[in-house]
Amino acid sequence: MDGQHSSRFTVTRSSKTVAANERAALLEDPGFGRLFTDHMVTIRYTEGKGWHSHSVGPREPFQIDPACAVLHYAQEIFEGMKAYRLADGSIAMFRPEENARRFAQSAERLAMPEIPEDLFLEAVAELVKIDADWIPSGEGSLYLRPFLFASEAFLGVRPSKEYIFCVIASPAGAYFKGGKKAVTLWVSEHYTRAARGGTGAAKCGGNYAASLVAQKEATEQGCDQVVFLDAAENKWVEELGGMNVFFVMEDGSIVTPPLTGTILPGITRNSIITLARAKGHDVREEPYSFAQWRADAASGALREAFACGTAAVVTAIGTVRSKDGDFTIGNGDGGLVTESLRGELTGIQRGTVADPAGWVHIV
Ligand SMILES: *Cc1c(COP(=O)(O)O)cnc(C)c1O
Numbered sequence: 203m204d205g206q207h208s209s210r211f212t213v214t215r216s217s218k219t220v221a222a223n224e225r226a227a228l229l230e231d232p233g234f235g236r237l238f239t240d241h242m243v244t245i246r247y248t249e250g251k252g253w254h255s256h257s258v259g260p261r262e263p264f265q266i267d268p269a270c271a272v273l274h275y276a277q278e279i280f281e282g283m284k285a286y287r288l289a290d291g292s293i294a295m296f297r298p299e300e301n302a303r304r305f306a307q308s309a310e311r312l313a314m315p316e317i318p319e320d321l322f323l324e325a326v327a328e329l330v331k332i333d334a335d336w337i338p339s340g341e342g343s344l345y346l347r348p349f350l351f352a353s354e355a356f357l358g359v360r361p362s363k364e365y366i367f368c369v370i371a372s373p374a375g376a377y378f379k380g381g382k383k384a385v386t387l388w389v390s391e392h393y394t395r396a397a398r399g400g401t402g403a404a405k406c407g408g409n410y411a412a413s414l415v416a417q418k419e420a421t422e423q424g425c426d427q428v429v430f431l432d433a434a435e436n437k438w439v440e441e442l443g444g445m446n447v448f449f450v451m452e453d454g455s456i457v458t459p460p461l462t463g464t465i466l467p468g469i470t471r472n473s474i475i476t477l478a479r480a481k482g483h484d485v486r487e488e489p490y491s492f493a494q495w496r497a498d499a500a501s502g503a504l505r506e507a508f509a510c511g512t513a514a515v516v517t518a519i520g521t522v523r524s525k526d527g528d529f530t531i532g533n534g535d536g537g538l539v540t541e542s543l544r545g546e547l548t549g550i551q552r553g554t555v556a557d558p559a560g561w562v563h564i565v
Contacts, residue, residue, distance in 0.1 A: 211328050216240045216260035222335070229338045232373040234513065235345070239333035239371040243325045246353075247315050249363035256321075258328045261370065267355035271362040277352035278407040279308040282512045284343040284374070285330045285565065288553040293330060293337060293565040296551045298323055300469045304405060305348065311404040313361040314350060322348065329369045330565050338373050345374040345513065349407075374513070384520030384536050385509065387429045387442070388420035389492060391525055395440060395464075397433035402440075402464035409466075413443040425523055427509070431492055432464065438489045440464060445511035446471040447519070449495070450539045452505050455484040470510040470547070476559065477546055483539075495522070499529045506537035508544075515551075516544035 219240040220228070228237055238261055246255040272278050281301045286294045302319035309316045326346055330337075337344040348369045352362030393416040396402025401409055413428065420428040429447065432438040440459055441447055446468040449457045456478050461467050478485050498504035499522070507519040518536030522529055549555030550562060 209324060209328075211243070211256045211258050211324075213328075213332070214257070214259040215332070218260065225335065229336070229342070229373055232338055232342060232375045234374050235372050237373050239329075239336040239344070239373070241329060241332045241371075243329045243367075243369040245317070245321070245325060245367040247317075247365040247367065253315075253317065253321060253367075256325075258332055264366065266353060269355040269357055271352035271354050271356060274357060275352070275359060276406075276408045276411070277312055277314060277362055278349065279305065279312055279314065280347060280349035280405055280407060281305050281308075282405075283326070283346045283348075284512060284551075285337055285346060285371075286343050286552055287337045287339050290553075293334060294551070294553060294562045295326070295330070295565055296563075297469050297473070297561045298326060298563055300472070301326075301348070304467065304469070305350075308404040308406060309350065311401055312406055314352070314365060317350065317367055325367070325369050327565050329371055333371050336371065336373050338375065342373060342375050345372045346370075347372065384518035384534060385426040386424070386521045386523060387427050387519055388416075388423045388425035389522060389524035390416040390419065390428050390430055391436070392416075393419075393428075393430070394433035394436070395430040395443070398462070398464060400433075400464065403461070403466060405466060410443065417443055423523055429522070437491050437493070439492055439495060441466065442509050442511075445509040445514065445517070448474060448508050448510065449490055449498075449504055450506035450508075450537065451498070452503050454482075454539075455486065456539075457486050457488060457490050459490060460487040468511055470512055470515065473547060473561065474510055474516070474543055477543055478539075481542075481546075492524075496529050499531050505532050506540045507531045508536070508540040515548055516540060 242261040244257050245253050247253050283301045288294050302322040306316040350365055350367045353366045354362040354364040395413055416428040427442045429442050430440045432440055475485050508516050510516045518540045520534040546555055550557045
C-alpha cells in the first residue's frame with residue numbers, strides 16, 4: 203500500500219507491525235505511556251512554504267541535527283486526547299476540536315506556526331484509523347499525543363523557521379497506579395509552575411520540565427502529585443502539574459480556580475463545569491486559598507476535592523500534605539459528587555450516557 207493517497211496524506215503501512223496475538227497480550231495491561239502503536243503522522247512546516255509533506259508512516263525515530271532548536275530553547279507544544287472503542291464497535295473522540303483550538307493557542311504563545319484546526323483533526327483521525335486495532339476495549343483507551351517542535355538547525359535565539367508536527371498513539375489503562383482510589387497531594391512551597399505573563403496557559407513541554415523537581419519532592423514526601431500555589435503571593439491554589447482542581451462545598455456549590463493565564467484551560471475542566479451546572483450545582487470560578495482549603499477541610503465546609511484531566515479523567519483528592527502537616531478531605535476517599543461527575547463524564551465519552559452537547563465525535 204506504499205504511496206497510497208488518503209486525502210492529503212501519503213500513507214505508508216509499516217512492514218513490522220506487532221502481531222495480533224502479541225498486541226492482544228500487551229493490551230491486557232497497557233499501563234500509561236509505555237506502549238506505542240505501529241504508526242505515526244508527521245507534517246513539516248517551512249517558513250515561506252507552509253505545511254507540507256503530510257505523511258502517515260511507520261513509527262520510527264527522527265533524525266535531527268544536534269543544533270536542532272528544540273534541543274536548546276525548548277520551542278515545543280503538545281496535546282493529549284483519547285480515542286475510545288464504543289460498545290457498537292465504532293471509535294469515538296471527545297471534543298477533539300477543543301484540542302485543535304488549544305493547540306493553535308499554545309502555538310501562538312510559543313511563537314510557532316498555527317496548524318489549521320481541520321488539518322490537526324485530520325492528522326489525528328488518520329492515525330486512529332490506521333492503528334484502530336490498538337484501542338483497548340473495556341476501561342482502556344488510545345491516548346493520542348499530537349506535538350510540534352522547532353526543527354531548524356540554528357543556535358541564534360529567534361523563532362525557528364522549520365517545524366515538525368507529529369502524532370503518536372499509546373494504548374492506556376488507568377493513569378494512576380491503583381486505579382480510582384483518592385490521591386495524596388504535596389503542596390509545593392519553594393516551586394511555582396507559572397507566573398502572570400508566562401506560559402502557564404500554553405500546553406508546552408517547558409512547563410512540565412519546570413514542574414518535575416516539585417513532583418520529585420512530592421514523591422519523596424510519599425505523595426502522588428504536587429499541587430502548585432500562585433507565583434505572586436504563594437497563597438492561591440492553582441493546579442497540579444497536569445490536572446485542574448475542583449472543590450465541592452457542603453452546600454453543594456463547587457469552586458475551581460479561574461483562568462487568569464497561569465493555569466491550563468483544561469477541556470475536562472470546562473466539561474465538568476458544564477455538567478455540574480446542568481446538575482444544579484452553583485459552580486464558581488474564583489480564587490481559593492490554601493489556608494481556606496485547610497480551614498474548610500477541618501470545619502467540614504469542604505466535602506470533596508478532585509483533580510481532572512484527559513489522562514486520569516476525574517480523580518478524588520484524599521489527603522493534602524505540606525510542611526505544616528497533613529489534612530484530609532471528607533473521609534479521605536472521595537465522595538458522591540466526584541463519583542457522579544466522573545460517572546457522567548466517562549459515560550458520555552463511552553457512549554453509555556446521553557450527549558446533549560454533541561461532545562462525542564465518531565471517527
Ligand atoms: C493538559 C493539562 C491539563 C488538563 O487538560 P485537559 O484538556 O482536561 O486534558 C491540566 N493542567 C495542565 C498543566 C495540563 O497540561
